[in-house]
Amino acid sequence: MDNIDIYRAGILKQWDVKWFETKVGYANGYFELSYNRWENGGDDVNAVALSPVFQYVFHAGGAIWYPYIEAGIGVAYLDDYMINDRDLSSNFLFEDRVGVGVRIKNMDISFRYMHYSNAGLKEPNNGIDILIGTLAWYF
Numbered sequence: 001m002d003n004i005d006i007y008r009a010g011i012l013k014q015w016d017v018k019w020f021e022t023k024v025g026y027a028n029g030y031f032e033l034s035y036n037r038w039e040n041g042g043d044d045v046n047a048v049a050l051s052p053v054f055q056y057v058f059h060a061g062g063a064i065w066y067p068y069i070e071a072g073i074g075v076a077y078l079d080d081y082m083i084n085d086r087d088l089s090s091n092f093l094f095e096d097r098v099g100v101g102v103r104i105k106n107m108d109i110s111f112r113y114m115h116y117s118n119a120g121l122k123e124p125n126n127g128i129d130i131l132i133g134t135l136a137w138y139f
Contacts, residue, residue, distance in 0.1 A: 003040060004083065006130060010034030012053075025058040025066075032074070038083060045083055049076035049095045065104040072097050076116060086126040090118040101134075108136040 012032040019027040029052060036047040051074025060066050074095045081088040093116045101110030112134065117127030 005039045006132060007037040007039070008034055008132065008134075023059065025056055025068075027054060027056050029054040029070075029072075032072075036076075040084055043080075043082070043084055045078055045080045047076050047078040050074050051095055051097065053097065065102060067100070067102045070097070070099050070101070070110075070112075078116075083128060086128055087124045088116070088118060088126060088128065089122040089124055093117060094119050103138075106138045108134070108138065110134045110136070 010032050011034075012030045014030045015028050017028055032049075032051050032053055034049045034051075036049060038045045038047070051072045053070050053072035053074075055068045055070040057066055057068045072095075074097075076093045076095045078088070078091050078093060081091050081093075096115040096117075097112050099110050099112030101108060103109075110133070112132050114130040114132060115127060116130070118125050
């Protein structure tokens, strides 16, 4: 397992739509633009990513709280494609994600699995997997 410290800051724009609304919930989503920094000794890497993310929001606590699941595939640009001994072979990568979370009023708590790779467009394609917990505040 890689010992990499990850720092991530992002801004998002929620979509003003609700698809497939039922008594259980509805689908919607957001765009996220993020800056990422991965640190491991001298192998520090900076990245910028843009991802459309689809969510399924469950009607649970009314307007006060609600859980959701999400998934998305976006693009990322890294300033170095070597991380530890991993050769990602390209500065341009895909950012895949799946996650779960709960929004309580303006606070959002989530847990995501994220995968970065070039989808086999160039070899070697070692990829990198990240588990990330997030605490966000909506203004």
